[in-house]
Amino acid sequence: MVAIGLTAAAPAAFAKGPAPAGAPGGDAGFDMAAEAAPSPAACPTGVGEGASCLSGKDSAGALYMIVMPRQWNGDLVVHAHGGPFLGAPTMKRVTEDVERWTIMPRLGYAFAASSYRQGGVAVSAAAQDNERLRRLFIAKVAKPRHVYLHGQSWGASVAAKGAELFAEGKPYDAVLLTSGVLGGGTRSYDFRLDLRVVYQYLCRNHPLPSEPQYPLNIGLPLDSTMKQADLAKRVDECLGLNKPASERTPEQAAKVKTIVDVIHIPERSIQSHLNWATWHFQDIAFKRTGGASPFGNVGAVYAGSSDDAALNAGVARYAADAKAVATLSADADLGGKIPVPVLTVHAIHDPTAMVELQESFGRTMTAAGRGDALVQTFTGDKDHSYLSDPTYAALMEALTGWVTQGRKPTPASIAAGCEKAKATLGSTCRFEPDYQVKPLESRVVKRDRP
The missing domain is CATH 3.40.50.1820 (Alpha/Beta hydrolase fold, catalytic domain)
Structure with missing residues (x-):
């Protein structure tokens, strides 16, 4: 002893x-x-x-x-x-x-x-x-x-x-x-997938059109070299989160408002939740659930934007993988x-x-x-x-x-x-x-x- x-x-x-x-x-x-x-x-x-x-x-x-x-x-x-x-x-x-x-x-x-x-x-x-x-x-x-x-x-x-x-x-x-x-x-992180798809609908830069496309519910491809600083730069270009609200363009301000009103998270936590919806989702998909994602948004109806019909028609849709759901459920x-x-x-x-x-x-x-x-x-x-x-x-x-x-x-x-x-x-x-x-x-x- x-x-x-x-x-x-x-x-x-x-x-x-x-x-x-x-x-x-x-x-x-x-x-x-x-x-x-x-x-x-x-x-x-x-x-x-x-x-x-x-x-x-x-x-x-x-x-x-x-x-x-x-x-x-x-x-x-x-x-x-x-x-x-x-x-x-x-x-x-x-x-x-x-x-x-x-x-x-x-x-x-x-x-x-x-x-x-x-x-x-x-x-x-x-x-x-x-x-x-x-x-x-x-x-x-x-x-x-x-x-x-x-x-x-x-x-x-x-x-x-x-x-x-x-x-x-x-x-x-x-x-x-x-x-x-x-x-x-299996339920605590649904809103982070919602954030990913709404953000991508608005910003089109995670991933960029010039980059390989991948299902957003896996977070990030396993071989990606993206760093948090890289994502922060893209988010700032689209949303202007690093600027005072008064210095954002009208387009940036409108996009921030859409995310806050649709996802129901405060502006100050958008960046951190995007980080988690990127690298934590990657960890879950590739280290915990065999490369498949336990997160989906099929059937989700988003509301709170200036044009909900266009938003719901335009966001990417993903079905959760049943085996991945069962694996994550057993663990978490x-x-x-x-x-x-x-x-x-x-x-x-x-x-x-x-x-x-x-x-x-x-x-x-x-x-x-x-x-x-x-x-x-x-x-x-x-x-x-x-x-x-x-x-x-x-x-x-x-x-x-x-x-x-x-x-x-x-x-x-x-x-x-x-x-x-x-x-x-x-x-x-x-x-x-x-x-x-x-x-x-x-x-x-x-x-x-x-």
């Missing part, structure tokens, strides 16, 4: 060795004897005075970091990061996540974050990597009283999937999902059978993961008979990656009370907890307890599916 410099305030029972045989989690193909112990590491900034950090590389190739606060409360937060990033795993990515979520160790929780073994849209594999890290923490570092699984953005899908995959024995005591992409892999769709409390938060004006994805997730949990285990909260924020320290402090306090005392929180009680936390943490509280999320179909047009 690694020495981590816990103070006397950390109960001795928390510094024991591996969980006994038969404990929650079991073996299930994870051989902790094959895992090297983590090594002491320099802590990123902001994790709290006196904190100790450990890092390592697990047997699957994932890099990870563990933060032990000086005054450990005995509980562990396993963090599932968003993205996904498409490159090879790096410690830089892990460090950035630790720095973003320093609120967790500052509140007294041990915090463990994995890079995952690979980049790209691989949900189940990432969930396995998080579970391996949980077991590694218990075997090599300390035995926590409770383990909370936290997923942010795309990582919320990873966390929800992991809570389903590893439901036996309830190795996680509760789940916190923040700004989550929770509509399932959610079943809702999470056996422990689940708490979510989502900014109503999130520019990256539309808030209506929460409605889809609520339906999934209810259909699985687990609707009573879900509490969803919403804030008036316009951000995605991080809301505020008191927001997450209130959520963790509510989740801990639910687990340890059976006190199920409400959106109103969490909002009140945020105001209480703000007194010491500062920053903002923007919970809207009465907000009712609309159906996902109110924002993303329906389409035919295999």
Whole structure:
């Protein structure tokens, strides 16, 4: 077991060795004897005075970091990061996540974050990597009283999937999902195909007429050398996104308005969603689903432009490949059978993961008979990656009370907890307890599916 410099305030029972045989989690193909112990590491900034950090590389190739606060409360937060990033795993990515979520160790929780073994849209594999890290923490570092699984953005899908995959024995005591992409892999990205076809109808430069043509639902041909800077240049030529609105041509302004009104995304996120609809779609088609695309827009009727009839007649149409849909669904769709409390938060004006994805997730949990285990909260924020320290402090306090005392929180009680936390943490509280999320179909047009 690694020495981590816990103070006397950390109960001795928390510094024991591996969980006994038969404990929650079991073996299930994870051989902790094959895992090297983590090594002491320099802590990123902001994790709290006196904190100790450990890092390592697990047997699957994932890099990870563990933060032990000086005054450990005995509980562990396993963090599932968003993205996904498409490159090879790096410690830089892990460090950035630790720095973003320093609120967790500052509140007294041990915090463990994995890079995952690979980049790209691989949900189940990432969930396995998080579970391996949980077991590694218990075997090599300390035995926590409770383990909370936290997923942010795309990582919320990873966390929800992991809570389903590893439901036996309830190795996680509760789940916190923040700004989550929770509509399932086969439905969460429909609007990005819509963006690609509408953008191409308007701009005709991705691809250019002089370039080889390809089905837009694969994102990009595998042998393409296009870079994000190349796409950004084309988008700026067509839409003028890098200019103040007052400096755009009337034609550019009209095209931007069409995209915003038809796709229902804010102007500030057009470029990023086009990037994801290019390289993430390429990753899915060529690394996950055998070269075919699980995304289609046959039957989709677009509305909101100055000439919807011309738009619907002019956009490219693609049918989703049934086998690709089944493959992606098995990896990335959610079943809702999470056996422990689940708490979510989502900014109503999130520019990256539309808030209506929460409605889809609520339906999934209810259909699985687990609707009573879900509490969803919403804030008036316009951000995605991080809301505020008191927001997450209130959520963790509510989740801990639910687990340890059976006190199920409400959106109103969490909002009140945020105001209480703000007194010491500062920053903002923007919970809207009465907000009712609309159906996902109110924002993303329906389409035919295999």
